[in-house]
Amino acid sequence: MTDTNTHGVGYVRSEMLPEKSPPVGQKGAIKWMRENLFSSWLNILLTVISLYIVYLALALVLPWAFGGVWNAGSLTECREVLFSFYKDSHDGACWAVIEDRWLQLLFGFYPPEEYWRPILAFVLLFVALAPILFADKVPSQLMWFSLSYPFLAVWLIWGGSFWTPIFAALGFVVGFVALKFLSKVTGPIVSNLLALAAALLWWGVVMTPLSDGLHKAIGAGRFDTTVSTLEARTAELPAEVAALEAQGEDKAADIAVALEEKNATVIEMAGIRVGEFAIEQQIEPKTAAFEQLDAAQESISDLSDILAEWGGAPTATSDSEAAIAEAESAASSAETLIGNVGSLLASALSDLEEDTADLNEVSEIMVASAAQDDPSILDDVAAMVDKAELSEPLTDLSDRAAGVTSASSLADLAALRADIETAMAGLSANIASLEVIHGKIVATNADDLEAPQAKLLSQMAGLTALRNDESNLSQAAFRVSTEATEANSFLGALTSLEEREASLPDLRETAEAARAELPRGYRNMINVNQLPEDATNEDRSALSTYLSARNQELSVTASVRDTYAELGRVGLTPVDSRQIGGFMLALIIGVAGIVLSLPLGILLALGRQSHLFFVNKICVAFIEVIRGVPLIVWLITASLLLNYFLPPGSNFDLLLRVIIMVTLFAAAYIAEVIRGGLAALPTGQYEGADSLGLSYWQSMQLIVLPQAMKISIPGIVNTFIGLFKDTVLVVFIGLFDPIGLANAIRADTDWNGIYWELFVFIGVLFFIFCFSMGRYSLHLEKKLQREHR
Amino acid sequence: MTTLTDPPKASFRLSQLIYDTRYRSITIQVIAMILVVLGLYWLVNNTIQNLSALGKDFNFGFLTQPAGYDINQRLVEYTSQSTHMRAAIVGILNTLLVAFLGCVLATVIGVFVGVLRLSKNWVVSRLMAVYVEGFRNVPLLLWIIAIFAIMTESMPQPRDFKVGGDASMLLGDSVAVTNRGVYVPGIVFENGFLGSPLMNWLLIGVVLIACVFAIRLVRGRADAVQESTGVRPTTWYQQLALLIVPTGVLLFLMGAHLQIPYIKGFNFTDGIHLRNSLIALWIALSLYTGAFIAEIVRSGILAISKGQSEAAAALGLRPSRTMNLVILPQAMRVIIPPLISQYLNLTKNSSLAIAVGYMDVRATLGGITINQTGRELEGILLMAAFYLVLSLTISGVMNVYNNRTQLQER
Known part of the structure; x- marks a missing residue:
């Protein structure tokens, strides 16, 4: 059998034919397109519509984005530059606003010399996230850094002495150690409660005095040196300020010169383009007049329709009310149309006569400017007709239109309409010839303009550089003068420190004595308002004496404490929460919310699944109430109401309140997501864990939660994305998030009227963050996928 | 032979509240309850103190006072004199x-x-x-x-x-x-049956809902006929008529027209x-x-x-x-x-x-x-x-x- 071929059967091939390539329509791009884009009529239609939409969007956005202006000091200057390039302000973006304000949009009013702190915190955020996000690629020891990162980041952003975050972290250590120790001695409930109490004790009672004591100890040692350095500094600072201000003035003078140069260029360009403008002034009123005439002839046509229908002026054909009403309405619309015709013709005439410049002037301008490059323009200009030639027939038409009544014959109306159309034809021919001239002038000017355009751009760049220098100088001057005032007031505080400290015991005694004089029931009051209606005047005055004494004592104590905190600080300059803004604020709220809401959400979800009746009901109530009300209402609650719910006199940072609210809000949503994951887990998993004899927490930690969390990843990440996007809502309670800053920038006279550039910048920033979070969740989902589909 | 004695009586000891799973859940819930009640009491107490310090009280009487501001977008009658x-x-x-x-x-x-x-x-x-x-x-x-x-x-x-x-x-x-x-x-009613346009719209809504129920009735009957005979009667024209005719007649009677x-x-x-x-x-x-x-x-x-x-x-x-x-x-x-x-x-x-x-x-x-x-x-x-x-x-x-x-x- 094997040698069949060697014997040679004539009709059997001995070698393979070379493979033929498939038909053109069945391979490569064409096949793909046929299958995917043009498989049916509906599909073809969809493809065409989609491509058209894409084209429209790109044609709108790309020239705008890439033809934008990057160097300008205000929207007006942007428009100047765009105009010099034959562009409308709609045709080019004014990216200069971003160039000018991007730091503010990112950092808010954070002191510029401290920008490195949030940037460092941001970079370290990724280091801290690495062991969580990419657990398989990073050494697990880095987890310790992740745990300590929150304290580090808070310290970097808000500043203060380096031991404050360490003390705060020590609270957790105290709790942990207490738990380890107590769990050997007592049961889990007691040890948990006691450990919590120990941690709270550390934070509430021990931490602040300890930190104050450190400040005081260090401060006392530094007192003399600080006073002497401060005195030296205050002596030299005014000179520094003056020097900086002088430099700033020099820069301002440079800027003035540069501005003049730029204006000269703009004027030069206007000089080159004067011919265009002259022709445009001819075209515009004529176009307006043309449109009026068109409307007039349409009105006449409508009028003749009515008259033809009624066979003359509309009169009622019978006595019936309906017929009379119909005739009246027809008559009134005829009257309106007649009025329209008259007024339209009159305004067309006035457009032509009053607004059109004299032809002689125009030709003079042409001779002086554009015609030098292209002599043919002169011939065109000579062929232009005088405006009288166009307006004279209109005068006649206008008179005739005034004579139109509802009794006019249809023939008259038709003639009038025809004449108007003739006038329109003349006008449009005139406009067309003017536009030819305009096109020629623009073409000749375009070459002439190239040099000034380039010059303008470089001048704008130079101007921007100068302005940046100047703003840096003025910022430096401001910083130094602030330093001077602060040094002075600090010096004052230092000199009075001893005295204030000495007065404290007296003040305390006075307050105690005033308190002792009060009736027992009134001693805990914080305001005279709280006294009952029938309280005696003596009691009232005694209470107000006590309250003022107490307030004085408190304020002096606080001021002494502040002075020591400043004096004994070893660490970073403190930054106030009010100075934090922009995208950094969104990141702070978002990251804090995400980090804090996840554990809380897990606890709430477990509570909602729990069989303990009260725990279950408390969690359900919390989750439903939080989820049922919009975040904005919670934020307003945080800003307006939280002070009602806290002990009298306490007032804490708005940003912190917002973070707490956002955390609670996100936790309720995450609880629902995780509850879904818990419910999706087969009952066998719970039962299996129970049968192994695991305790509740062990089975949750080892069996249930890892699986439930895996199921809930998409939901959790979606909640995080939602939380991050929702951070912009803080604009409504007066924090300066990116949108709040955009509003502030628009309120500036320089940038009044800017919209899209700011929206695009903010939108793109948010998009980058949210989109990458979403992609990461997809990646994680794939990685944790254990099912084989 | 020793006689069987009763097992030692399970007397309740206090430590069972912590160590015995039968009682522990009660302990946890009681502690949770106490904490929550304490927390709520703390919040309410603070609020009462703060309100009295500000000289405010807690009542909803303001709802009946005239509002004194205008609302440009409204679905019901409202003037600045309304409450x-x-x-x-x-x-x-x-x-x-x-x-x-x-x-x-x-x-x-x-x-x-x-x-x-x-x-x-x-x-x-x-x-x-x-x-x-x-x-x-x-x-x-x-x-x-x-x-x-x-x-x-x-x-x-x-x-x-x-x-x-x-x-x-x-x-x-x-x-x-x-x-x-x-x-x-907009749709206006020249001679609406009820005072305000909103009430007229409500009337139309009620009629529409009634029509929908009638259609369901028709369908239910068709289902019943199909169940018993196996042949489904044609009802689409009845359904269509029920949907359009009553509402149309009502609109016509009210003199509804586009403005x-x-x-x-x-x-x-x-x-x-x-x-x-x-x-x-x-x-x-x-x-x-x-x-x-x-x-x-x-x-x-x-x-x-x-x-x-x-x-x-x-x-x-x-x-x-x-x-x-x-x-x-x-x-x-x-x-x-x-x-x-x-x-x-x-x-x-x-x-x-x-x-x-x-x-x-x-x-x-x-x-x-x-x-x-x-x-x-x-x-x-x-x-x-x-x-x-x-x-x-x-x-x-x-x-x-x-x-x-x-x-x-x-």
Whole structure:
């Protein structure tokens, strides 16, 4: 059998034919397109519509984005530059606003010399996230850094002495150690409660005095040196300020010169383009007049329709009310149309006569400017007709239109309409010839303009550089003068420190004595308002004496404490929460919310699944109430109401309140997501864990939660994305998030009227963050996928 | 032989409260209760102290005082002399209005985009993906402000619609899109049976609902006939007549006709004026929520395994019947719960009306009323209660639906 071929059967091939390539329509791009884009009529239609939409969007956005202006000091200057390039302000973006304000949009009013702190915190955020996000690629020891990162980041952003975050972290250590120790001695409930109490004790009672004591100890040692350095500094600072201000003035003078140069260029360009403008002034009123005439002839046509229908002026054909009403309405619309015709013709005439410049002037301008490059323009200009030639027939038409009544014959109306159309034809021919001239002038000017355009751009760049220098100088001057005032007031505080400290015991005694004089029931009051209606005047005055004494004592104590905190600080300059803004604020709220809401959400979800009746009901109530009300209402609650719910006199940072609210809000949503994951887990998993004899927490930690969390990843990440996007809502309670800053920038006279550039910048920033979070969740989902589909 | 003695009596010891699982749960719950009650007491006590320190009390009397401010967008009668209560109702109705409009449009957009995103057509599915990702990853507030800016900055002024102006009206000269808002034709009743237009609309609504019930009755009878005889009577013309005739007759009797807006002076009169704030909020909410709904629809359709449609085909069902009888009923079970939670989100997000000055419940009750009366606590409580009741009602309905459609496991 094997040698069949060697014997040679004539009709059997001995070698393979070379493979033929498939038909053109069945391979490569064409096949793909046929299958995917043009498989049916509906599909073809969809493809065409989609491509058209894409084209429209790109044609709108790309020239705008890439033809934008990057160097300008205000929207007006942007428009100047765009105009010099034959562009409308709609045709080019004014990216200069971003160039000018991007730091503010990112950092808010954070002191510029401290920008490195949030940037460092941001970079370290990724280091801290690495062991969580990419657990398989990073050494697990880095987890310790992740745990300590929150304290580090808070310290970097808000500043203060380096031991404050360490003390705060020590609270957790105290709790942990207490738990380890107590769990050997007592049961889990007691040890948990006691450990919590120990941690709270550390934070509430021990931490602040300890930190104050450190400040005081260090401060006392530094007192003399600080006073002497401060005195030296205050002596030299005014000179520094003056020097900086002088430099700033020099820069301002440079800027003035540069501005003049730029204006000269703009004027030069206007000089080159004067011919265009002259022709445009001819075209515009004529176009307006043309449109009026068109409307007039349409009105006449409508009028003749009515008259033809009624066979003359509309009169009622019978006595019936309906017929009379119909005739009246027809008559009134005829009257309106007649009025329209008259007024339209009159305004067309006035457009032509009053607004059109004299032809002689125009030709003079042409001779002086554009015609030098292209002599043919002169011939065109000579062929232009005088405006009288166009307006004279209109005068006649206008008179005739005034004579139109509802009794006019249809023939008259038709003639009038025809004449108007003739006038329109003349006008449009005139406009067309003017536009030819305009096109020629623009073409000749375009070459002439190239040099000034380039010059303008470089001048704008130079101007921007100068302005940046100047703003840096003025910022430096401001910083130094602030330093001077602060040094002075600090010096004052230092000199009075001893005295204030000495007065404290007296003040305390006075307050105690005033308190002792009060009736027992009134001693805990914080305001005279709280006294009952029938309280005696003596009691009232005694209470107000006590309250003022107490307030004085408190304020002096606080001021002494502040002075020591400043004096004994070893660490970073403190930054106030009010100075934090922009995208950094969104990141702070978002990251804090995400980090804090996840554990809380897990606890709430477990509570909602729990069989303990009260725990279950408390969690359900919390989750439903939080989820049922919009975040904005919670934020307003945080800003307006939280002070009602806290002990009298306490007032804490708005940003912190917002973070707490956002955390609670996100936790309720995450609880629902995780509850879904818990419910999706087969009952066998719970039962299996129970049968192994695991305790509740062990089975949750080892069996249930890892699986439930895996199921809930998409939901959790979606909640995080939602939380991050929702951070912009803080604009409504007066924090300066990116949108709040955009509003502030628009309120500036320089940038009044800017919209899209700011929206695009903010939108793109948010998009980058949210989109990458979403992609990461997809990646994680794939990685944790254990099912084989 | 020792006699069997009773096992030692299990006397209750205090330590069982901690170590015995039978009692431990009680201990935990009692501790939790105590902590919660203490916390609530602390909050309430603080509030009472703070209120008395400020010389304020806690009462809702302000609701009956005249509000003294105007509301430009209203569905019921309201003047500045009306009470704060009335203002709150106007705000609630406005919230419900934009939420309803938004839910309808968002569903249309979402279903459309969700289906198209599954299309094999590469260009279409990419375009839809860009839309979905673009709207899902940028804050809603930004979209609301941007669309408001488009409406106020890029649309023509009403006077451009005058004879000889640049702009023209859409849809047969009946709709005008201007920078002051959109003017659409309104339906007016020349001789309505009831006093206010709202009551007349309610009457029409009641009639419509009655008609729907009548149609169900007809269908039920058809089902019964089919059950007993095997032949289904043709009822479509009865259903159509029931749907159209009563409402049509009612509208005719009321003398309903369209009132088309026209320009008078420098502005439009007649018709319905939809303010920019409403339009921007409505469009932005719909586009934003539509992106989420698109994803829900897409995942709902993808969730039905291929075996289902193959089995249906094996039974000899036509593709359209496969869709109607097999795929959709199963997909709906996946789609509806998240869809309703999106509706809830949209309703809550409508409180962003603050960005464009739309007078919803947050702007009236939670905004101007609070500022004028200084009753933050009461105002915010009422507003939160409104949203809470709304959410709980909707999620209650959703739970009923879920329970009815849930697959029964062991």
